[in-house]
């Protein structure tokens with residue numbers, strides 16, 4: 001089947017190209033840009049030196065004529081408009097931005113400070129948390145691909161929340177700099193970021209309502225979350241460390257058994273052996289989410305650590321996993337690469 005990528009020159013778009021190149025059932029039909037018309041992708045990105053795709057403008061009708069799926073790796077605000085155009089055409093859409101994830105337009109406008117997509121379009125989008133929403137994803141025409149932090153956080157918390165075991169959660173998350181996209185900024189400038197560690201968007205992060213929205217589908221009586229984000233001087237990777245007050249006593253072995261049972265049929269979620277915690281490098285370049293956990297007898301809290309590569313499981317990889325599920329393919333198609341190490 002044919003696929004197109006809008007926003008192909010950004011980090012998410014480039015990662016889609018890398019992964020789709022090895023996909024057994026999907027072929028890139030076209031790459032699209034809003035600013036670099038008629039340039040070759042290899043002129044812009046030398047790691048794609050012999051890939052001769054010419055960047056095309058964004059013509060939804062033309063894309064829908066040639067492609068079965070379009071991936072939108074575009075900034076929030078832009079995706080909302082594009083999805084509205086594509087939703088009238090015969091093409092499936094997977095949007096990597098935050099524009100279609102929040103079901104209430106007012107919430108989107110509050111957290112993103114941008115105009116929301118039309119309610120009808122939001123209603124037709126399925127939240128693409130692959131491991132938990134596969135039944136809806138199979139039937140969808142539009143997927144709101146989850147945010148990078150929410151992917152790590154939700155996969156780590158889902159077993160406790162879906163079993164109604166959580167009272168309260170504090171989430172301490174850290175990301176590599178590619179999570180901020182390719183445009184340089186004061187925040188990501190090398191000399192300011194190197195050998196530095198920064199907290200940002202305290203109590204204001206746009207992923208707070210996304211995480212709460214999904215947690216509340218599992219456990220309706222959940223409390224508002226505390227969620228903080230940090231920038232780490234590394235290129236890729238997210239680590240979310242989560243402290244959950246639970247409403248019963250556990251042993252760490254019981255927790256492990258719960259997580260292992262829930263995720264045993266999900267090839268991209270790997271549960272760490274009892275007493276071990278994952279590091280970001282063990283998922284680098286892969287679609288894995290690795291999770292470790294332990295129960296603290298003294299506090300009655302569970303500590304969960306979840307790691308992903310923000311550009312793969314947190315963006316392009318999960319987008320392809322969702323495309324596979326939507327199209328009735330093996331969900332691992334094109335994604336079975338093992339992590340890059342060291």
Ligand SMILES: NC(=O)C1=CN([C@@H]2O[C@H](COP(=O)(O)OP(=O)(O)OC[C@H]3O[C@@H](n4cnc5c(N)ncnc54)[C@H](OP(=O)(O)O)[C@@H]3O)[C@@H](O)[C@H]2O)C=CC1
Pocket residue numbers: 006007008009010011012013032033034035036072073074075076078096097098146147148178179180181182183310311314315
């Ligand atoms: N980086 C990450 O880890 C993650 C990112 N996301 C989300 O995925 C989306 C893409 O992120 P990322 O690739 O990092 O961002 P980048 O900034 O790296 O790339 C975005 C691309 O969008 C294109 N673009 C910019 N303005 C417009 C416009 N007006 N119309 C159409 N295209 C435009 C640009 O390409 P050109 O100039 O060629 O048009 C640009 O290369 C964002 O919504 C982001 O929030 C989600 C999860 C993780």
Ligand SMILES: CC(=O)N[C@@H](CCC(=O)OP(=O)(O)O)C(=O)O
Pocket residue numbers: 076096097098099146147148175176177178179180206207229231
């Ligand atoms: C490191 C870094 O800056 N990360 C970005 C993630 C942006 C993102 O993925 O945005 P949406 O999911 O809302 O589209 C941030 O914290 O805002």
